[in-house]
Amino acid sequence: MKNREIAHIFESIADILELQGENLFRVNAYRNAARILQDLARDVEHVAAEGKLAELPGFGKSIVEHVEEYLKTGRMARYQELRREMPGDLVDMLAIPGVGPRTIVLMKEKLGVTTFEDLKRVINDRSLDALPGMGEKKVDHIRRGYQLYLSARERMTLGVALPAAEEIVERLQKVKGVKHVSVAGSLRRMKETIGDIDILASGTDPAKIVQEFTRLPQVAEVLAAGDTRGSVRVEDGLQIDLRVVTPGEWGAALQYFTGGKAHNIKLRELAGRKGMKINEYGLQKGARRVAAKTEEDIYHKLGLDCMPPEMREDRGEIEAAARHDLPRIVQLADIRGDLQMHSTWSDGGDSIEAMAIAARKLGYEYILITDHSQSLKVAQGLVPADVKKARAEIDRLNAKLKDFRVLAGTEADILPDGSIDYPDKVLEAFDIVLASVHMRLDDPSDRMTERVIRAIENPCVRIIGHPTGRRFGYREASAMDMEKVMKAAAANHVALEINAHYERLDLNDVHARMAADLGVMLVISTDAHNTAGLSMMRFGVSVARRAWLKSEQVLNCKPLGKLLEWRRMSKAVKR
């Protein structure tokens, strides 16, 4: 899928045009096209092949031509040309906090700066101070920004950021005079990675709340503390920003600071068309405030139904809300079981029984034990003789457990040729077979596509685990033709997994929506390697919510009987 690749090029074009002082609306047109591509629940190559690029919002003549050129030749002449005009590190300097296009161009023209080395020089020899509009503080600000850029703060994963934020929220709730507290920003929208943690609070004495915030025990360093906002760094380096408003502005502020950016822009346009204005203090008609107390008020006064934060990305939710046609998306309470986990039989830390008891405590009806298969030696994959013994253990356990069912499964390896790591005879004895790729993840796209499709077509395989293999901070998603793979999954009644581990979240939100659009059944699994790992389910559910999935589209929202029916049905269709 080249969606991200082309999106990155459009981002770069926008950066360069901005540096060149080009009309900002033209710059935005490229940024908008980049966002549309990133969020697109289709493979752009397929859309182009169908001649439907111009139907994408924000895709006019120029953008369509650029995309077609790139797909045909692997190059974009306009980009190459722009790149030559902005040499050295000039484009990358935009990523330095406190440095924008005006500063970069000024440094280039007056001081001949084109590289990071040049930048360091003009900061240190104070020649930067002499430029118009520059002063001591501004240069200091740029120096600190450059340091920050060098230390290259990686984005945090959701699974790291959310617990840290929740701890702060819990403490703030106990502070005197605090009325509301909530996480906000991309964290509240449950994006898979987060830049900064944003927390919003309300109370009658905001300045005092900010003071209390900076004194929390987790705080390692106070970066800023004003009357309505504070910013701190906690021990492990996370930056947390707090904003405080009055209780009467709570809903407006929560809506505003939750975003996302594109969603908010569209809301403001909508408000404008209705003769209103929207900002963090409320929805205004002239001097009159029409809504501010709750998020619901804000949306309703704009003629919209209120939608969950996970949907607020301008991916069609505003239009659906206006039609009063928002889907009822899946929630954690809809989950009835967990269909991927490991036990001490392979590389897990807890016994099958311990996993079952922990899962029952979560309110589940069933689990699927999916220990690794024989060729995955590093994870102590089971040879067929051990598969039989593990099965016997599960049978004994089921005789003992009431109102709960342990299903015997496997996470069988998809081998380099697309065959499965057990003979059919072994596979047929499992209740449900899950198959995943663990080796040769960097196969070229054609080969990987063929490999996964062959696994999907195996009559015993029911679920494909972590389909793209991406892991934050470790490796990129494997290259493959996602639409082809998904069409094969739909045709063969094979479910695709949303792996809930916060380092995977694979399928991601865009792919999960694509799959659902193509009629594929999804399954949300924790891949837990111990009882604690079962709690990751909420991260997988958040991906599903961002993908607008309904509970009917999620396999493990089915009660046990329906799950087994689905399994039998799919087998019948395939054979």
Add this chain to the structure above:
DNA sequence: GCCGTTTTCGGCCCGACTGTTTTCAGTCG
């Protein structure tokens, strides 16, 4: 560069903060 219940031309979201100004430009979210 895109787009059309204001429009095929003239629009295109809003406010805070900071620093360097003396009314505003640049950057950020």
